[in-house]
Amino acid sequence: MNSLLYIEHLEKRIDEFHLGPINLEIEPGTITALVGNNGSGKSTFLKLIMNLAKPEKGNIKVNNIFTHGENEDWKNSVAYLPQTVLGWDAFTGNTLKELIKALYPNWDEELFLKMVNLFEIPLNKKFSKLSQGVQQKLNLALTLPRNAPLLLLDEPTYFMDIPSKKILMDLIVDWMEPGDRSIIIASHQIDDIRKLSDYLFVLHNGKFLGHFEKEELIENYARYWITSSLEDATIPGVVLQEGNVIISNRISETENYLESQNIKWNKRNTLELDDIITLLLTQNKQ
Ligand SMILES: Nc1ncnc2c1ncn2[C@@H]1O[C@H](COP(=O)(O)OP(=O)(O)OP(=O)(O)O)[C@@H](O)[C@H]1O
Numbered sequence: 001m002n003s004l005l006y007i008e009h010l011e012k013r014i015d016e017f018h019l020g021p022i023n024l025e026i027e028p029g030t031i032t033a034l035v036g037n038n039g040s041g042k043s044t045f046l047k048l049i050m051n052l053a054k055p056e057k058g059n060i061k062v063n064n065i066f067t068h069g070e071n072e073d074w075k076n077s078v079a080y081l082p083q084t085v086l087g088w089d090a091f092t093g094n095t096l097k098e099l100i101k102a103l104y105p106n107w108d109e110e111l112f113l114k115m116v117n118l119f120e121i122p123l124n125k126k127f128s129k130l131s132q133g134v135q136q137k138l139n140l141a142l143t144l145p146r147n148a149p150l151l152l153l154d155e156p157t158y159f160m161d162i163p164s165k166k167i168l169m170d171l172i173v174d175w176m177e178p179g180d181r182s183i184i185i186a187s188h189q190i191d192d193i194r195k196l197s198d199y200l201f202v203l204h205n206g207k208f209l210g211h212f213e214k215e216e217l218i219e220n221y222a223r224y225w226i227t228s229s230l231e232d233a234t235i236p237g238v239v240l241q242e243g244n245v246i247i248s249n250r251i252s253e254t255e256n257y258l259e260s261q262n263i264k265w266n267k268r269n270t271l272e273l274d275d276i277i278t279l280l281l282t283q284n285k286q
Helices: 042-049 073-077 093-101 109-119 132-141 162-176 190-196 214-220 251-260 273-283
Strands: 005-014 017-026 031-036 057-062 078-081 150-154 182-186 199-204 207-213 222-226 238-242 245-248 265-269
Touching: 005 042, 017 042, 017 057, 017 207, 031 042, 031 190, 031 273, 042 057, 042 078, 042 150, 042 182, 057 073, 073 078, 093 109, 093 132, 109 132, 109 162, 132 162, 162 182, 162 190, 182 190, 190 273, 199 214, 199 273, 207 214, 207 273, 214 273, 222 251, 238 273, 245 251
Parallel strands: 031 182, 031 199, 078 150, 150 182
Antiparallel strands: 005 017, 005 057, 199 207, 222 245, 222 265, 238 245
């Protein structure tokens, strides 16, 4: 097996909250958007991968090494950007760079300097004196150059201005260029999800709703404007009906049924990805 990340039967409880069970494999060369409602367990899931939280059940392997075993070599294969970092406030960017560089044998100084330059990060200021957006940029500049094949990003663009988001997208595309790397990016930013991801990994209140190939997911949904009376018809595949507009995620079943019942429609379109995510997270009928 050649997966960068392998997860089976993963479950975690925090008080009333229950995450999982989750099964997931991440192949090299892919970007997966980790999507879910607030409190659905995205950050917890990334912490579990990093062995910063202990699961009740299940196994996690990074580059074929169990993350909760004696062998900690897996840590060289993963770079993690948490939502918030603790303990950095008193240090300048320069000092943080030296501390982190020493831990990562594949550190890419050229990429670090490029990111500092593109994001205009002042390296001589203490972390606590930087705005939240600049802190986020510095954090990214201290994460991507670790050159680990698996990159875990928890809301990396939350505080960033629009041009910086664009710069990061280009950096990520370049970073993926070698073809043997993968990213999991937890995000509520629809642009990040739409432009970057190959797959969507969807959580709802801790429940795993699916690991979808993005284009396939988009192709699976359609909206129809019905011109005949629908009355109380239960139409196969329909996940939402508002008046005479229906949305289906099993298009051929729906169309066959409409045809067999002589129910006419005069317009059909595809859904935007944010509409599909909203349906997944609110209907939860999948
Ligand atoms: N340290 C903790 N102590 C108590 N509860 C926690 C802790 N960390 C997470 N939780 C709970 O676990 C659940 C999942 O939280 P988590 O932060 O993983 O969600 P999330 O999907 O990342 O949310 P958001 O989109 O708001 O960032 C929540 O119900 C949260 O309250």
